[in-house]
Structures are given as structure tokens and as C-alpha cells.
Amino acid sequence: LAAEHPHRPRVHYTPAENWMNDPNGLVYHDGEYHLYYQHNPEGNAWGNMSWGHAVSPDLVHWEERPLAIPYTEEEHIFSGGVVVDHDNSSGLGTDGEAPMVAVYTSAYTERSEHAGIQAQSLAYSNDGGETWTKYEGNPVLDIGSGEFRDPKVFWYEEGGYWVMAVVVADERVVHFYRSDDLLDWTKLSEFGPAHATGGVWEVPDLFELPVDGGAGGSKWVLVVNLNPGAVAGGSGAQYFVGDFDGVEFTPDRLVTGDDPPEGEVFADFENGYGDWEITNDLDGTGTEGPFGSAPAAGTLPGQQPVDGHRGGHLMNGFVDGDAPRGEAASPAFTIERDYINLLVGGGDNPRSDTGDTSVNLVVDGEVVRTATGRDSEHLDWTAWNVSEYRGRTAHIRVRDDASDGWGHVLLDHIMFSDAPARSGLENYDWLDHGRDYYAAVSYNDAPDDERIMLGWMNNWDYAGDIPTSPWRGAMSLPRRLELATLDGRPQLVQRPVDQLASLRGDIAYSHDALPLDGGERRLPPRAEGEVFELDVELDPETADEIGLTVRQDGTTGTVIGYDARRSRLFVDRERSGDVGFNSAFPSRSSVAVDPGATLELRVVVDTSSVEVFAEGGSRVLTHRIFPGAEATGISLYAEGGRGYARDLSVRPLNPYRD
Numbered sequence: 001l002a003a004e005h006p007h008r009p010r011v012h013y014t015p016a017e018n019w020m021n022d023p024n025g026l027v028y029h030d031g032e033y034h035l036y037y038q039h040n041p042e043g044n045a046w047g048n049m050s051w052g053h054a055v056s057p058d059l060v061h062w063e064e065r066p067l068a069i070p071y072t073e074e075e076h077i078f079s080g081g082v083v084v085d086h087d088n089s090s091g092l093g094t095d096g097e098a099p100m101v102a103v104y105t106s107a108y109t110e111r112s113e114h115a116g117i118q119a120q121s122l123a124y125s126n127d128g129g130e131t132w133t134k135y136e137g138n139p140v141l142d143i144g145s146g147e148f149r150d151p152k153v154f155w156y157e158e159g160g161y162w163v164m165a166v167v168v169a170d171e172r173v174v175h176f177y178r179s180d181d182l183l184d185w186t187k188l189s190e191f192g193p194a195h196a197t198g199g200v201w202e203v204p205d206l207f208e209l210p211v212d213g214g215a216g217g218s219k220w221v222l223v224v225n226l227n228p229g230a231v232a233g234g235s236g237a238q239y240f241v242g243d244f245d246g247v248e249f250t251p252d253r254l255v256t257g258d259d260p261p262e263g264e265v266f267a268d269f270e271n272g273y274g275d276w277e278i279t280n281d282l283d284g285t286g287t288e289g290p291f292g293s294a295p296a297a298g299t300l301p302g303q304q305p306v307d308g309h310r311g312g313h314l315m316n317g318f319v320d321g322d323a324p325r326g327e328a329a330s331p332a333f334t335i336e337r338d339y340i341n342l343l344v345g346g347g348d349n350p351r352s353d354t355g356d357t358s359v360n361l362v363v364d365g366e367v368v369r370t371a372t373g374r375d376s377e378h379l380d381w382t383a384w385n386v387s388e389y390r391g392r393t394a395h396i397r398v399r400d401d402a403s404d405g406w407g408h409v410l411l412d413h414i415m416f417s418d419a420p421a422r423s424g425l426e427n428y429d430w431l432d433h434g435r436d437y438y439a440a441v442s443y444n445d446a447p448d449d450e451r452i453m454l455g456w457m458n459n460w461d462y463a464g465d466i467p468t469s470p471w472r473g474a475m476s477l478p479r480r481l482e483l484a485t486l487d488g489r490p491q492l493v494q495r496p497v498d499q500l501a502s503l504r505g506d507i508a509y510s511h512d513a514l515p516l517d518g519g520e521r522r523l524p525p526r527a528e529g530e531v532f533e534l535d536v537e538l539d540p541e542t543a544d545e546i547g548l549t550v551r552q553d554g555t556t557g558t559v560i561g562y563d564a565r566r567s568r569l570f571v572d573r574e575r576s577g578d579v580g581f582n583s584a585f586p587s588r589s590s591v592a593v594d595p596g597a598t599l600e601l602r603v604v605v606d607t608s609s610v611e612v613f614a615e616g617g618s619r620v621l622t623h624r625i626f627p628g629a630e631a632t633g634i635s636l637y638a639e640g641g642r643g644y645a646r647d648l649s650v651r652p653l654n655p656y657r658d
């Protein structure tokens with residue numbers, strides 16, 4: 001271990017070398033948990049997609065196995081699932097043994113007769129998942145689409161047949177199919193588009209879970225991964241709770257994303273720019289500036305309909321080549337309410353270093369707040385708390401400082417309000433509110449009917465630039481899922497699997513009630529470490545904010561904080577170590593938590609990740625971080641009053657590998 005790259009995870013799975021993305025073929029069989037995964041056997045970047053393979057007796061100790069299903073020149077092996085065909089319904093078993101059958105997506109290359117098509121294919125193993133043979137009749141399900149992928153197959157007990165959930169990614173639709181033998185598939189129904197649609201839908205999953213341990217009956221959960229357009233930006237996983245009757249999935253609730261706050265409309269751009277002042281040539285070069293292209297209602301040039309759109313926009317950008325700088329400024333106003341809520345879309349091009357494109361609040365000539373959109377395909381609320389500027393004169397401006405013309409912002413609506421608007425995306429259900437939990441999918445046939453899920457700890461926003469070698473990509477900890485009634489409806493609750501306990505060392509530090517009274521309180525050296533589990537109950541008492549910083553040295557650290565005034569839990573990795581490899585990486589993610597008195601957290605820190613499970617696992621935030629190896633400090637803080645870190649304990653986690 002000592003000779004390894006300092007960011008090679010010790011309690012999370014990574015291959016020893018080369019690229020990895022989605023988990024595939026998660027199945028428990030004969031005492032082994034199999035983890036197949038999207039893998040490039042020849043390099044540390046995405047490509048040559050094949051299935052890598054690892055096995056574990058307990059979901060914690062992983063052993064890498066030989067490449068399972070290699071790509072060919074005609075066919076790349078995209079994501080999919082594995083089932084154990086217990087009754088040999090497929091006839092692919094030998095000697096009366098149950099075969100393992102992989103249902104994967106064939107992504108055909110230009111060398112194939114099916115060039116441009118994605119279709120579902122089978123491979124089978126009669127040696128416990130080690131070696132695989134492709135089925136001769138492949139593909140088994142082809143609808144002539146180039147975006148048809150990521151089948152997840154399971155045995156539907158009530159009906160006595162196999163069910164497949166699979167996406168048509170660009171249409172944001174899940175298709176359901178059934179089969180008696182895994183070879184012939186009949187379409188049952190479709191679900192979608194629904195809820196978050198700001199990106200393609202990928203990697204679906206469908207399973208049944210008891211509600212409140214069975215006291216509330218059971219419900220079906222449909223997981224849909226989405227990229228980009230997730231709640232924390234870029235890739236993420238949303239889910240729907242509902243019923244599956246063997247044919248159709250029906251969600252219990254569908255909400256509209258748009259959640260307009262109460263308040264006073266300051267600008268809506270329904271009728272053009274009103275009395276806003278447009279300066280289209282800040283550089284004075286005499287060239288036409290970036291503002292002025294107000295798109296037709298609901299559309300962006302050449303793009304998808306804009307989600308949550310309600311009328312006109314003030315917009316700039318989409319100018320090719322060199323663009324002059326410009327700005328649009330509102331008339332001056334006096335700040336009289338606590339919040340300015342803005343409906344914003346678009347975004348800065350992460351690949352552009354020439355300057356920012358953003359919406360700013362200017363008070364006395366100084367920029368005091370900034371907002372940008374999440375992505376180009378939908379609008380979302382941003383809430384500025386401006387209570388400290390009450391009574392001051394201000395104006396809002398949209399400014400394009402990028403000279404390469406790629407950044408763009410859409411400003412749809414501005415409201416002066418007494419409360420913050422919630423992002424429309426926050427009205428939906430998400431598996432994780434951090435930036436690095438994608439392609440999440442669950443195990444088939446896990447013992448004791450447990451539902452165990454894991455995801456790729458990454459985000460397509462910057463996955464290719466993650467600064468590790470000779471491997472790139474890591475899996476999350478496996479999580480056990482349950483449905484619990486929260487806020488009057490069943491929601492997913494997730495905890496790291498109990499088996500993680502086998503890696504725990506002795507408690508290195510604990511405290512019943514550590515008082516925090518302004519400033520930071522660093523824990524003693526015996527608490528410090530690179531890889532550990534920390535439990536705490538944050539009691540803000542009179543503080544506005546209370547939290548902790550992990551993987552800390554003099555200048556860097558990852559902050560996990562509870563903003564008690566706004567009842568939000570956040571993870572801030574803006575100064576977490578190496579953040580410069582991609583400008584989309586530094587970020588602060590947050591989630592609404594119960595306004596209750598204390599916030600209970602379990603934090604699992606590895607060499608290059610932080611997973612935060614809050615409120616018994618009903619809120620989760622997962623992030624990669626790249627701190628220096630010497631950044632091992634842990635400290636706690638409270639701001640604006642006195643708080644307590646209660647029932648605090650820190651224990652080292654031992655590596656699963658030698």
C-alpha cells in the first residue's frame with residue numbers, strides 16, 4: 001500500500017489499473033457478490049468498453065478477477081445486468097446447472113453490420129461468472145435505436161417471468177419488457193419522460209421494497225440515472241416510488257418542477273428587456289455584442305424545450321468564435337425583502353478560461369452575489385439571501401466576460417420574496433445530493449431479501465480528468481436500501497452495509513458533548529487519519545452554522561456543515577486539495593434537512609472520497625476529493641453562537657487489500 005498512489009481508495013473498489021465507469025451485473029451467487037463494471041482494458045480513459053470483474057464474500061473485501069467480457073472491433077460491451085437462471089429457462093446451462101446470464105448492451109461500432117445501433121444481447125457463464133460466452137442469437141432485443149441501452153433484468157416472482165427495464169436514453173423513457181426464457185422479449189409498457197429530464201436517462205433499475213419494515217405494505221422503486229441535469233449538477237440518480245403490476249409502473253406522485261416563490265415580480269422579460277440597459281460592446285471594439293437573442297417561448301436555439309420555462313428570457317451567448325463582452329443592467333432598486341429569487345438557466349462553459357458569464361447583484365458598485373445556470377437545457381431557481389443589504393440601493397446585471405463566446409446565461413424571472421425559492425429539481429426524489437453518485441444500480445438475489453446498491457463515484461462533468469493513475473474510477477460503498485415513511489410518503493433510506501464494521505479499528509477519539517463556541521476546534525492527533533468513519537450529532541443550539549472539516553491541513557479541507565438557519569446540510573470541496581484539474585470540479589452541494597434541533601451524521605472518509613449519511617440515511621451526499629496525503633486533520637466549528645458536537649466518535653477504517 002505504501003508504494004501506491006496516495007488517492008487509491010482503501011475501503012472502496014477500484015481496479016488496479018485502467019478506466020472504470022458504471023457498475024454492471026451486480027448479482028449474488030454461491031456465496032459471492034459479483035461486481036462487473038464498464039472497463040477499458042487498455043487504458044486510463046473511457047473506450048474499448050468491456051466488462052471488468054471483481055468478487056467479494058462480504059461486499060467489503062474485493063478481489064479483482066480476469067476481464068469478463070472483452071470488446072471486439074464490431075461490438076462494445078455497454079452496461080447491463082446479470083441474472084442467475086435458476087431453472088435454466090434459457091437452456092444455456094450445462095449438466096443441469098443454473099447458468100449465469102448477462103444481459104448487456106451491444107454498442108455496435110462502424111465496423112459492424114449494425115453500425116450505429118444499440119441493442120440488448122446475452123452472454124452466459126457456466127463457471128460461476130468467471131468466463132463468458134456470447135449467445136449465438138445476439139442481439140436478442142433490437143428496436144433500431146442508437147440510444148437503447150442499460151438493461152436491468154430481474155425475476156418477477158408474482159408473474160413468474162423475467163422483467164427488463166431498459167432506457168431509450170435521448171427520449172428520457174424507460175421501456176419494460178417480459179420474457180419466459182431471456183431470449184424472446186415482449187414489450188410491456190413505457191414510463192417517462194417525468195421529473196428531471198435535463199439530460200439523457202441511463203441505467204434504470206426497478207425493485208420492490210417493504211415500507212417501514214413491512215408495516216406499511218410494500219412499494220416499487222424505479223431508479224433512473226440522468227446525465228446531466230441532476231440536482232447537484234451533472235450526473236446523478238433520481239427515483240420514483242410507486243406500483244408495478246407486472247405490466248406498468250405507476251408513480252405515487254408526479255410533481256411539477258417549477259416551484260415559484262411568493263413575492264413581487266421584479267422582471268419577467270415577457271415583453272422583451274423592458275427598461276434594462278444593454279451594453280453590447282463593453283470592449284469598445286465596435287463589434288456586435290452578446291445580448292439580444294431572446295428565444296421563442298420554451299426553446300433554446302437548436303436545443304431541448306426548456307424545463308420550467310414561463311415566458312421570455314434575457315439571454316446571451318451561443319455566439320461562435322470571438323465574442324465581445326457585454327452586459328445588461330436592471331434599473332436600480334432598494335432592497336426591502338430578505339431574498340432575491342432568480343430563475344436561471346444556461347451555464348458557463350467549463351472548458352472556457354476566458355472569463356465568466358453570470359448574473360450578479362451589485363450593491364454600491366460592488367458585486368455581492370453571483371449566479372449561473374446549471375445547464376443549457378433547463379431553468380432553475382437560485383435564491384440570494386440579501387437580508388444584510390436591506391435598505392441599500394442595488395441593481396442586477398447579467399454580464400458576459402467570456403471572450404470566446406461559449407458561456408451563456410438565461411435569466412427568466414426575478415422575484416423579491418420573504419423566503420428562498422427551492423430549486424425545482426429539489427422537489428424530486430434523489431438517491432444522493434452530492435456530485436459523485438452515478439449509474440447506481442442494485443444487486444439481484446442478495447441474501448435475506450436485502451436491497452444493496454452501489455454507484456460509480458463520479459460525474460461525467462469531469463470523469464475523464466480525475467487525477468489518478470494507473471487507474472481511474474471508483475465505486476461507492478455498497479449501501480443497504482430501505483423505504484421509510486418520511487414527510488408522509490415512502491422515501492429511500494440508505495446506509496453503508498453492516499459488513500463495513502469488519503474494517504473498523506478501535507475508537508480513536510470520542511466525546512459526549514464537545515462545546516463549540518466560535519472558531520475551529522481541532523481534534524487531537526490520535527483522531528486524525530486518511531481513512532475513517534466519524535459519527536456525530538450536530539447540535540447548533542444558538543449557532544447559525546455548525547460542522548466539521550475533514551482531510552484538513554493548514555490551507556485545505558473538506559467542509560461538512562449544517563446551516564441551521566436555513567436547515568441545510570452542505571459539503572463544500574472548493575478547497576479540498578487538488579481541485580484544479582477541471583473547473584467543474586470545485587463545488588458546494590447541499591440538501592434540505594429537517595428543521596429539527598440536531599442533525600445526526602455518519603461520515604465515511606477514504607483517501608479520495610467523502611460519503612455523508614445524514615438523518616439515519618434519508619439524505620446522502622457523496623463526493624470525490626483529492627487532498628494531500630498529509631491533510632489528515634479533523635476539526636469542528638460553530639459560527640454565530642454556541643453549539644455542541646454530541647456523541648462524537650472517530651474510528652479508523654483498515655484497508656481491505658494487503
Ligand code: FRU
Pocket residue numbers: 021022038049078079105149150202203439
Ligand atoms: C452511463 C453510460 C451507460 C452506458 C455506459 C457506457 O455512465 O453512459 O449509459 O451503457 O455508460 O460506458
